[in-house]
Every structure is written in C-alpha cells, then in structure tokens.
Amino acid sequence: MALAREILPAPSPGLDFAAVFGHPQTLAIRAGGLIFFSGMLAINPQTGEREHGTVTSETRRIFENLKLLLESAGSSLDRIVQVHALIYDRIEYDVLNRVYRQYVPNAPPCRTVWSVQIEAGLKVQLDVIAAA
Amino acid sequence: MRLPRTIHEPSNPALNVSRRQGRPHSPSVRVGDYVFVSGMVPVSPETGERTQGPIADQVATVLSNMKHLLESNGWSLDHIVRLNITLANMLEADDMWRVFRTFFPDNPPAATLMGMQLSFGNLVEIECVAYVGDK
Amino acid sequence: MSSKRNAITTADARLDIPKTFALPYATGVKAGDFIFLSGLIAVDPATGERAHGTVVSETRLILAHMAKILEASGSSLGKVVKTTVWLHSLLELEDLNRAYQPFFAAAPPARTVCGARINNGMKVQIDCIALA
DSSP states (O other), rough: OOOOEEEEESSGGGGHHHHHHOSSOOOOEEETTTTEEEOBSSSOTTTBBBBOOHHHOOOOOOOOOOOHHHTTTTTOOOGGGEEEESSSSSHHHHHHEEEEEEOOOOOOSEEEEEOOOOOOOOOOEEEEEEEE | OOOOEEEEEEGGGGGGGGHHHTTOOEEEETTTTTTEEEEEEOOOOTTOOOOOOOOOHHHHHHHHHHHHHHTTOOOOGEEEEEEEESSSSSGHHHHHHHHHHHHHHHSOOOEEEHHHHTTTTTTEEEEEEEESSSS | OOOOOOOOOOOGGGGGGHHHOOOOHHHHHHHTEEEEEEEEEETTTTTTTOOOOOOOHHHHHHHHHHHHHHHHHTTOGEEEEEEEEESSSSGHHHHHHHHHGGOOOOOOEEEEEEEEEGGGGGGGGEEEEEOO
C-alpha cells in the first residue's frame, strides 16, 4: 500500500500561505509519521500580514505560529525533530538563541543555523520537520 | 501513527557542543527510523575547543566527529542518507570533496552544497539525515 | 547489520550530475518510506553540461530533471513532501515562483526558499524529500 501525503489545513486564515501570498507551496504536509513544514515566517496568523521586527519579535511570532499549527495537527513544539534556523546575519546568533530556547527548553530538536537571504526582507525563518 | 522521538549524543563529552556550549539544540534526534543530526563545525575531540586550520583539516575533523556520534549510538557513516554541506568559501569545494570522498569511498549518500557566512573562522559546517531501519 | 545504501540514479548518463562532474555523492537515496534527493542544478539534457541561464530557465530544467529521477524510482513530483530552494538572489523570487508553479499545480509540497551562494555560478538549486 502506497503511503499518502496529507495536506494539513491552515488553522487560521493568515497562515494559508497559498491563499495569502499566492506562492506555490503548502503550509504543512503529513506523511510517514512526520510533518514537513514550509519555512515559517513572522506572519500574523489572522491577517497574513508580515510582521517585520527584531530577531526576537520575529522568532516569537514564528514559534507561536508553529505551536498553533502543530497543536491543531495533534502534535506539539516538543515533537519538532529538525530545524534549519535561517537568519539574515549570523551576528544576531545570540539574540536568536535567547528567545529560541524559551520555546524548546527540554530535549530540543537538532538544528543548523543558515545565514542566508530571507524572503521579503524578514530577519528569521524556521524550516521545520516534526514528528506527527 | 505516533513515532517515538529520542535524543542521541556522542560518547565523548568534549564533542557534545550542545551541552558544553549550552545551546538550544541536541546533537541528534531519532524519530522512528530516521536520525537527524545537527550541523557540526570542527571541534577537537581532545579539548572540545574549536579547531581552525585549512579546509581539508576542518572537513576531516567534522566527518570524524560525525562518525563518532553515529558510532556512539550503534550506527555508522553507512547509515547516512543525505548531508547538507555549508562552505564559507565556495572556491574550496574541490578540496572539501577530496576529503569527503575518503569518508564515503563507495556508494556515497546524497549531498547538497551551499555557501554562506559562517562564524569563528569555521570554513565548513555539515549536517545529515541517517536511516537506521531495515527497509 | 550491514547497511547497503539504496542509492538512486538516472538512467540517462547525460543527466547523472555526480558522474559527469566526478563528484562523490549520489543523486538520491531511498530510505524507508522516503526518497532524499541531493540538491539539483540545471544541466542541459542534450550534453549533460551545466546550463547557466535565467532563474526561469534553470528552474524549469531542474524540475523536469527532478520529475524524471523520481519517476524512475517509482515516485513522482506529486509525491514530493518538501523542497528547499536556494536562489543566488531573492530579488528573483517572483521568477522562481512563475517557473516552479506549473510543476506542482495541485497541492504543492511544503517549501523553504532562501538566498545563498550556489557553486559554479548557478542561480538555482533545489532538493527534495518525496514519498517513495
């Protein structure tokens, strides 16, 4: 029997990436006991507006969005297994860590920090795989 | 289907960067039969300090340390499915591959190369996914 | 247990990037329920050479190639759960989307796009995880 991929519905209108931004990507897909997320940005989960801010504020919003999504799918932040933490400049690495650790304080997921250009001039993006 | 999620660490505490540096990540996380390994930069197995040096030395150190992490948990480099390799300087790709080849001489895994800014004089960072099941 | 990696390759030697460029990695590996592909860059299907072009031309070549690789292993673009796209410049995100969208018309996979350096002056690199 072939495994299926299941598109997870956006828990709130602002997180429906395809509808809000018209980008060809699905918010999250569940398959094989894992959930694969599109890179999450600081987006208002109700309005879909990008919330440009500091590394701190953007990271908070990203984790809050992931929490909303994961919980609506029957999972949780502590089931995240891998993160690519995209940051606009490695100079704010410590700032990222300070807020990041508040959301995954115990047995955190594995992580690689990528200092890269991020869409729309935002400062942080978290690319996440979680256990369902 | 709720897969178990477990943390896996290197036996050598000097190589446990997550713990030593108090970072909000784990060295590796197993979920079902997949093991995700955090990005690794060159660290001395003797002192736990960052090591500098030319790209070839840095790549060899990282892949040795990755091998140690996997072997500490009963796995090996043979279980690696795909690596993401970051270089501070893409011009060093050939030198990196030369060393990489010595760690994966036959039937190598998949790999993706990308270039970006790295910290502390690190020239390379490598993460991977391994598969430790039977299928 | 001796682990024999289940590497996948392309039947057409001209599209076998690791072989053409003597690089020590596999095009992809099948492991459990998933196939993990290496990041692909654009190559000319006639000659196997790198096909430097625009973000649009490179993206089209990459995704056509990705489709062939997956299909040869019994998978398909429709079974992709996640892609990561590296662009030489995020100023070209719209062009990426324009070229990418037709390949994933219905329920596209999760995706993260970032701007980073790609080897050999290529403008686009795309990897994926797909259901086997």
